Amino acid sequence: MTKEEKQMKEQMYEVHPQIPNAFSAFKEGRISRREFIRFATLLGMSAALATACSTPEVVEEAAETVQEVAEEAEEMVEEVVEDAEEMVEEAMGGPARGGTLTIGAQLQLIDHPARLSWIEGANVVRQVAEYLTFTDPDNITTPFLLESWEANEDVSEWTLNIRQGIMFNNGDEMTADDVMFNFSQWLDPEVGSSMLGLLSYLDGMNSVEKTGDYQIKLTLTSPNIGVPEHLFHYPAAIMHRSFEGDFIQQPIGTGPFTLEEFSDGERAVLKRREGYWQMGEDGESLPYLDEVIYVSIDRDASVAGMQSGQVDSLYAPRPADFLALKDNPDMVVNSASTAQTLILRVRVDQGAPWDDARVRNALRKIQNREKILALAWFSEGDLGTDAHVAPVHPAYDPREPDAYDPEGARALLEEWAADTGNSLPIQATIVTKNDAGEQEYAEALKEDSADTGFEFDLDITEASGYWERWDQVPLGITAWTHRPLDTMVLPLAYIGDSDGVPVPWNETRWVDEEFSAILKDAEATLDVSARREKIGQLMDIFSSRGPIGVAFFKKVWGLHTSRVHNMPAHPTSYDLLNETWVDPA
C-alpha cells in the first residue's frame, strides 16, 4: 500500500469504518465505481469526495474542498484500475455462462411470499421475485428495484422512485401499480404478513400514495429511518399486480430465474430467464447460471454431497459443517460479519447485587473476549464493546474493546461490598442454553472469574428450556439475531413504554432516561455521521452503566465448492445468485 493510499484510507475511515473496505473492493474490481460512490455517500462521505477518490478526472468543486487528496487519488486510482483490469483478465477471462448450481436446503410450504416465515423459502422466491432495496453482505442498504429514495427532514415522508424499464417474467413492465399492490398485500391483515408489524408506522393504505407512474410516497405516522432496510425484509418480494396468493401457481416476478418446479420437501428447480434487467460483465443479461436446483436434504447429507461433488452449497452452515469443510481444498469458505450476538445480561430490578452499576461493570471486566470468541465461535467474529451495536451497523462508532481485567473487577466489587455492607464472593447462577456457543461463553466466565469476587454456578439446558424463562432469570446469556440497522434492536430491549414500564422484550428491565432520550433522537436521524455521534453516546452509556455484556458478534459462513464463483455469504443467509457462475464442465 502506498503512503497516499494509506492516508486516503485513514481519511475514509474517519468518515466510516466500512468505506476503506468498499474502496478495496472497488480497487479489486469486485464493485463498480458507481457502486463505490453510492456506498460511500450513503455512509456519510460527501459525494464530491467519493467521486474524487474513484475518478481519474478530478471534479472541480471537489478539488476545492479536498484538493490534495483528489490529486493523489487521480494517479493512484488510474494505476489501480489498470492493475485490477489486468489481473482479472489474466486470472480467468471473466465469468463463464451456463451450468447448474445445486444447493441443499430444507424446503417447506411456500404460498404467499408476504407470508414467508423461513429464509430457505425466501431464498427460492428471491431468485424469481426481487426487492425494492438491497442490503449487501457488508450490511449497507442501497436502492435495487428502486432508482432512489428520498426522505424529508424529520424522516416522516419517504418518496420511493421506481426504476424504469424493469420487466416481469410475464412481459409486463413494473410500475407504481405493482408496488402499490404489494404494499396493499403487506398491510392487509387478512394476508398475515410479518411486514405488517415491521411497517407499523403506516396507517394501512392511507399512508401509501401513488404520485406518479414510477413514484410512491409513504407518509409515516411516526418517523422511522429503517424504511429501506424494511423493504429488504425477506417477505417483501415484489409480486406482479395480478398475484392471487399462491406463488407456486403464479411465480411472476422481475428476478433472473423462473420457477420450473416446486415440490415441498423435495426440490425447487429454477431456470434462467431472458431479458433480465441487470447486465453481466460481458454486456449480456444476467444471470450467468442456466439453472439453480434446491434439494430438500438435511445439512449432514449436504455436507457429504458437497464432498462428493453432488451438491455445491448448503443453507446456513452450522459450526460443525464449517469445521468439517473449512480445510478441504475443494471448498471455498466465505464469511460475513453480522449483528448476531450472545448477550450476557442481568436483571436490574431484583435488588442486589445487579442493581449496582459497579457490579455490572465488574461483570463486564471478567470477559476475556478473545478467549470467549475462540471457544464459543472458533474466533470467527468481531469483538464487542458491551454495547448491543455491532461493527457492521452503519452508525457504529468504533472503539477498542476493554481488556480482561480481573484485578479491576475485584477492586470494583470490594468497593461495592464496603459501601453496601454485602460480603464477597457474590454467588450467582448463569442460566443459558447449549446450542449456539452460549455454554462455552458461560464456562469461560466461570473459569475467568476465579479470585474476582464472583462465584458462578452454571445452569445450562437445551434451547427450549431456556426460551421458557429467558426474560425471567437474574443472570443469563441470550442469543439475539441480526438486524441490519443500529437503531432496530435497541428500542426492543433497552427502553420502557410511555409509562416507563420495560417493553416486552426488555429482559434486563433496565430503563435509563438519558439513554432513552438519545435513542429517540438517533431513531429520527437519517444522516449517518450525525447518528454515529449519538450511537457513540449510547455505546458509552452501555459500557459505563448498561445491563449487558457483549463479548463478540458472530460471523456467518457461506460454504461452496471451488467450481462456484461470486457466491457471497450474507449476514442473514440470503442466497445472492445474480452474478454467481460456475466453471464450465
Next chain:
Amino acid sequence: MARFLMRSVISTLVTMLIVSALVFTLLEVSGRDVTVQILGVFATPEQKESLRKQLGLDQPGFVRYIDWLVGNDWRLRDELGNVQTVFNEISQEPEWYVLLDDGRFVRHEVCSRVEDIDSGFCQPGEMLYLVRNEDASFFRENAGDVWTTDPETGESVFWGVDIGNRAAKWVEGGGDTAFVSTQTGVQELTGAAVQWIPLRKGLLRGDAGVSLKTTRPVSKTLPIRIRNSAILAGLAFIVVMPLALFLGILTGINEGSFFDRFTSVTSLALTATPEFVTGVLLILVVGIYWSNNWLPGLVEAGFLPDWALESFKVPTTTLADSPNAIFEKPKELILPVLTLTAVELGYIVRMTRASMVEVMAAPYIRTAIIKGMPFRRVVFRHAVRNALLAPITIIMLHINYLVGGLVVVEVIFGFQGLGKFIFDHSIFGDPNAVEAAAMVTVLIAIVTRLLGDLAYTFLNPRIRYA
C-alpha cells in the same frame, strides 16, 4: 384356500380400521398443537384459536375421524345444497363448489374487498358468489338475499363454501369479528365466518384429505414416496436375501469351521452396529476416501484405466433433483443399499444358520445320510425346506421395516422415502398425511404376512389353511 384368502381380506380391512382409529387417537392425545407448527411459537392464543377453528379442529375428535373415513359432504348437504368437487386442470387438484340449479358452480365470499366497496359493486357484509369459469378462474357476482334465519338463535345465517374448500357459516350483518391467523399480531376481520368445516369425501371414497403441512392433497405427495421406498426396499431385498440365505445355509452345514466362525462373528458385528454408524462410515470410506483419494491415486498409478475415475466414483447422497432422479442416477442408490445390506444381512444369516444347525442334527437327516443319499440332496431336499420356516418369518417382518422404517438411513442419505415422510408429518401433527401413510404400511405388513403364510405351505406341506 379361497376361504382363507377371503378371511384374510376381511381381517385386513378390520385391522386397517383399528389401526386408523388408533393412529388418530394417538395423534389426538399426543397433545401436539398443530397451530403452533403452522403459526410459530410466538403466536398469540387468539391467533391459535382462530386457526384451530378454521381447520375445523374445534369439532369433537370422533366427528373428525368419521369425516376422515367417510367424508362429510353428504351430511352437510342440508345446509350447503348440492356440494360437489370439480377437478382443477391447472393445479391438478380437486376443488369444492356448490352446484346451483342453473348449472353454475359457485363458492362464496363476504363483500369486504376495498375495491369492490369503493366501486359500489357491493355493500360490506353482503354475500357474493364466486362463479367458476371453464378455465378454473372465477368472477364475482352479488348473491342477493341468501340468508336464512337460524331457528335457535334467531340470527340470519348462511352456510356456503369458502375459497379454502371449507364449509363456512356466516352471520349476516358482519357484526362478528374474527381473529384471523397471521404471524404479526392479532388481526381483526369483520364479516368473517363464525364456523368452518373442511369439506372432504373420506378415505373410503378415495380422498385421503389435504396435508396440513404442505396444504396439498396427500394423494399428490405420498405415492412418489411409496415408489421411492419400494425401489430402495426392493433393491436391498434382492441383494440381501439370496446372499444371506446362501451364507446361512453354508455356515449351518459347516458348523464350527473357520468359515462358519468368521461369518458368524462378522454378521454379529454388522447386526450390532446401528445403521447410522454403518451409513456414516460407508459415506466416509466409500463415498469420500475411495472416490476422492484412493481412486484418483489408483488411476494415476496406472492400476486402473482413466475411465474408471468417473465410473467407479460412488456418490454420497441421493439427490432428488428431479422427480425421476432415482431412475436417472441409479449409482446414488449404491450406498443406501450397502448400508441396508450390512444391517439386514447379519440377522438373516444368523437366523438361517441356527435353524440349519438344528435341522442338521435331527434324526431324519442322520437317517438320510446313513442310507447313502448324496449330501447335496440331503441338504436341499430335506434340510433347507424345514430350516427356512424361521427365516421366512423374519424376512417378511423386515420388508415392512425396509419400506416404512428407514427414517435414519433416509435422513443420512437425503433419500426421499416413506419413513421420513411419516416422521416429518408426525412431528408436525398432520393427521391426514400420517393416516394415509399408516394405511399403506399396514397394507404392506398384512400382504407380506400373507405371502409368508403362503410360503409356509410351499415349504411345509403339512401346513394347510382353510
